[in-house]
Amino acid sequence: xxxxxxxxxxxxxxxxxxxxxxxxxxxxxxxxxxxxxxxxxxxxxxxxxxxxxxxxxxxxxxxxxxxxxxxxxxxxxxxxxxxxxxxxxxxxxxxxxxxxxxxxxxxxxxxxxxxxxxxxxxxxxxxxxxxxxxxxxxxxxxxxxxxxxxxxxxxxxxxxxxxxxxxxxxxxxxxxxxxxxxxxxxxxxxxxxxxxxxxxxxxxxxxxxxxxxxxxxxxxxxxxxxxxxxxxxxxxxxxxxxxxxxxxxxxxxxxxxxx
Amino acid sequence: xxxxxxxxxxxxxxxxxxxxxxxxxxxxxxxxxxxxxxxxxxxxxxxxxxxxxxxxxxxxxxxxxxxxxxxxxxxxxxxxxxxxxxxxxxxxxxxxxxxxxxxxxxxxxxxxxxxxxxxxxxxxxxxxxxxxxxxxxxxxxxxxxxxxxxxxxxxxxxxxxxxxxxxxxxxxxxxxxxxxxxxxxxxxxxxxxxxxxxxxxxxxxxxxxxxxxxxxxxxxxxxxxxxxxxxxxxxxxxxxxxxxxxxx
Numbered sequence: 001x002x003x004x005x006x007x008x009x010x011x012x013x014x015x016x017x018x019x020x021x022x023x024x025x026x027x028x029x030x031x032x033x034x035x036x037x038x039x040x041x042x043x044x045x046x047x048x049x050x051x052x053x054x055x056x057x058x059x060x061x062x063x064x065x066x067x068x069x070x071x072x073x074x075x076x077x078x079x080x081x082x083x084x085x086x087x088x089x090x091x092x093x094x095x096x097x098x099x100x101x102x103x104x105x106x107x108x109x110x111x112x113x114x115x116x117x118x119x120x121x122x123x124x125x126x127x128x129x130x131x132x133x134x135x136x137x138x139x140x141x142x143x144x145x146x147x148x149x150x151x152x153x154x155x156x157x158x159x160x161x162x163x164x165x166x167x168x169x170x171x172x173x174x175x176x177x178x179x180x181x182x183x184x185x186x187x188x189x190x191x192x193x194x195x196x197x198x199x200x201x202x203x204x205x206x207x208x209x210x211x212x213x214x215x216x217x218x219x220x221x222x223x224x225x226x227x228x229x230x231x232x233x234x235x236x237x238x239x240x241x242x243x244x245x246x247x248x249x250x251x252x253x254x255x256x257x258x259x
Numbered sequence: 260x261x262x263x264x265x266x267x268x269x270x271x272x273x274x275x276x277x278x279x280x281x282x283x284x285x286x287x288x289x290x291x292x293x294x295x296x297x298x299x300x301x302x303x304x305x306x307x308x309x310x311x312x313x314x315x316x317x318x319x320x321x322x323x324x325x326x327x328x329x330x331x332x333x334x335x336x337x338x339x340x341x342x343x344x345x346x347x348x349x350x351x352x353x354x355x356x357x358x359x360x361x362x363x364x365x366x367x368x369x370x371x372x373x374x375x376x377x378x379x380x381x382x383x384x385x386x387x388x389x390x391x392x393x394x395x396x397x398x399x400x401x402x403x404x405x406x407x408x409x410x411x412x413x414x415x416x417x418x419x420x421x422x423x424x425x426x427x428x429x430x431x432x433x434x435x436x437x438x439x440x441x442x443x444x445x446x447x448x449x450x451x452x453x454x455x456x457x458x459x460x461x462x463x464x465x466x467x468x469x470x471x472x473x474x475x476x477x478x479x480x481x482x483x484x485x486x487x488x489x490x491x492x493x494x495x496x497x498x499x500x501x502x503x504x505x506x507x
Contacts, residue, residue: 059400093406104401108419117415118405163401170405 009068010035010205011056011174016065018051025051026062027229033174038206040216040237043226044252049209050101052226053176056207057096058089069095070173094122097167098176101183103159105151111138111162112147115169123170130169137165141195157188161195168199175199177208213256217241225249269466276458276467283454284474290368290450291437294375298436299429301376302383307418309384310391312409323384330381336442338378343370343446371443379436386428390421427489434479434486451475
């Protein structure tokens with residue numbers, strides 16, 4: 001985020017493969033993400049976009065390939081055979097935050113408690129420290145008046161903004177967004193995208209799986225188009241969205257931009 | 260008709276024996292509360308062991324499942340007899356364990372507590388499991404993605420939600436447990452059934468047992484109403500306010 005670190009690759013993937021039984025969801029993905037970069041991943045459903053994100057924070061460890069986070073390998077690749085221990089879970093999850101399509105807020109906790117819980121349990125912050133950080137983040141996403149509300153009392157857009165604050169509270173180096181507006185009513189999409197846009201402007205490294213082409217065009221430094229478990233095409237939004245080279249990209253964009 | 264009322268509902272007779280029966284019922288209450296509490300805790304431990312992740316803990320999961328299956332399948336009465344007859348004969352155990360008389364209660368009381376806890380722990384473990392499995396998987400993922408380990412996620416995220424959902428069925432099991440404490444009468448614990456049936460065989464009048472039944476109802480009926488209330492409350496959580504995505 002600081003100027004000195006800009007340009008350095010914070011995340012790099014080589015030949016990442018993931019299978020669910022016979023189904024090959026990722027078939028050798030290579031990708032580099034620089035610090036401070038905003039990468040939007042587009043592609044039809046089933047193309048492996050979400051799985052890619054879930055591989056990145058090891059919710060679904062890849063079977064093959066290698067992922068480097070801050071120059072450190074976070075998976076030992078195929079055949080290391082030592083099970084869960086070979087995945088650098090703590091290292092990854094303290095640096096990579098994720099926001100889910102379904103929010104996944106903790107329903108038995110207030111908005112503020114959702115944001116403070118992991119700060120206290122994982123980072124060992126004091127209650128007051130966690131609360132002040134949490135309140136500050138909730139204020140930043142426009143929810144200063146909702147601190148003590150339970151999730152079921154919040155709209156989808158508000159819940160999703162709490163989820164963003166919750167992930168940010170862990171001071172991540174990279175933020176992953178997994179179709180975070182897909183479960184929202186149309187009128188609530190903008191407030192979430194605005195929060196993400198602000199985050200991008202502040203220099204957060206972001207990988208955003210989305211169907212919001214407008215958002216990708218406007219905010220992304222780079223757009224990646226995926227299909228059938230592979231990256232088909234990538235480049236600046238003006239190139240990939242407005243002048244795609246690959247047939248599959250053209251076809252997909254034709255379908256989503258038509259309406 | 261008069262004969263019938265005299266046999267089962269002789270009020271004068273009930274008044275005469277009220278103190279004895281109440282003493283017996285007090286034992287029943289103590290037995291219920293102690294075994295009920297232990298079974299609640301033991302069941303939660305079993306359910307948690309059953310959910311432990313990873314290959315290394317496979318034997319733990321297997322043993323837990325075996326335990327739960329076995330003790331749900333064995334009649335409590337049988338277990339009470341096995342324990343009460345068997346444990347005192349185990350010479351390698353210290354006497355305070357073979358013939359426990361802790362807190363001024365006879366050994367039959369503690370054998371009852373042990374048997375009921377073993378059996379109802381298994382039942383309650385299944386209830387907890389249903390609760391744990393009803394929590395959407397996204398909750399565990401969210402907790403893990405924030406850096407919590409499995410134990411932290413279970414403690415802070417999964418179990419609080421799971422337990423809330425199963426309070427009503429747990430209470431149902433507790434009602435059943437309360438009634439099943441009467442089985443401990445077979446090893447001569449002076450609880451309400453044994454007291455009542457001793458009086459019955461001395462006097463050929465069943466009103467003391469009827470009185471015991473009434474005392475049970477005084478406890479179990481409010482509990483049953485409470486269960487209904489809790490279920491209604493839990494259901495209304497899902498039908499009011501904004502749609503909850505996980506519930507769809």
